[in-house]
Amino acid sequence: MTVSIVRFGGSNCDRDAALALGSLDIDAEIVWHEDGLPEATDGIVIPGGFSYGDYLRAGAMAARSPIMDEVRALAEDGVPVLGVCNGAQIGSESGLTPGAFTTNRSARFQCEHVHLRVENADTPFTSAFTEGEVISLPIAHGEGRFEIEPRKLDAIRSDDRVLFRYCEADGTVTDVANPNGSTDNVAGVLGERETVAVLMPHPERATLDDIGASNGAGTDGAGVLRAFE
Numbered sequence: 001m002t003v004s005i006v007r008f009g010g011s012n013c014d015r016d017a018a019l020a021l022g023s024l025d026i027d028a029e030i031v032w033h034e035d036g037l038p039e040a041t042d043g044i045v046i047p048g049g050f051s052y053g054d055y056l057r058a059g060a061m062a063a064r065s066p067i068m069d070e071v072r073a074l075a076e077d078g079v080p081v082l083g084v085c086n087g088a089q090i091g092s093e094s095g096l097t098p099g100a101f102t103t104n105r106s107a108r109f110q111c112e113h114v115h116l117r118v119e120n121a122d123t124p125f126t127s128a129f130t131e132g133e134v135i136s137l138p139i140a141h142g143e144g145r146f147e148i149e150p151r152k153l154d155a156i157r158s159d160d161r162v163l164f165r166y167c168e169a170d171g172t173v174t175d176v177a178n179p180n181g182s183t184d185n186v187a188g189v190l191g192e193r194e195t196v197a198v199l200m201p202h203p204e205r206a207t208l209d210d211i212g213a214s215n216g217a218g219t220d221g222a223g224v225l226r227a228f229e
């Protein structure tokens, strides 16, 4: 697969994503949003960062860049799309995925390792795992609290669109394990197709052996990025 990693002004995880994908022998190219998507694109990553300085709402301005029309069109054609952290905020702001990401319950930027329970292993982003498996990934965000209206929450639950939930190390979903106050502990959610996903934790920061070994992040992120193999 040839993955286009979409860079906006203020993206800062684009190179991490390229390195992580490269370490899995997946072709990846960083694409400046004004240049549009290359024709060869058959996978898309919207990376983390602080696009447009998080002004207005995190992700709100990048979501209105014309390249997002191209992303939406390819997503509808079944091209896998993954939004990570600021990319998740851009994904939800652009209507690729349901719900919204708002200010953390703590009202502070939080940077820590979290446990996640795999809720749906039947997607390209989770096929390396089993349902109910607990993985660990780092988070680093100020606006990561997933919010969704109750009716839509019921719908995504019954449609199996919750991808990951924040949990304890043993897989129990508790409020204490919920770092930012996300509704129903949701850490990652699918779009209308199981080939479109956004998540607040950073798989690209827990993929490379050397980085994982030195900062304790581990390499569970590789399982998520294998969606692009």
Ligand SMILES: NC(=O)CC[C@H](N)C(=O)O
Pocket: 047, 048, 049, 050, 051, 054, 058, 084, 085, 086, 087, 109, 140, 141, 142, 143, 144
């Ligand atoms: N690491 C990131 O992508 C940060 C996301 C966003 N700027 C926030 O703080 O919520």
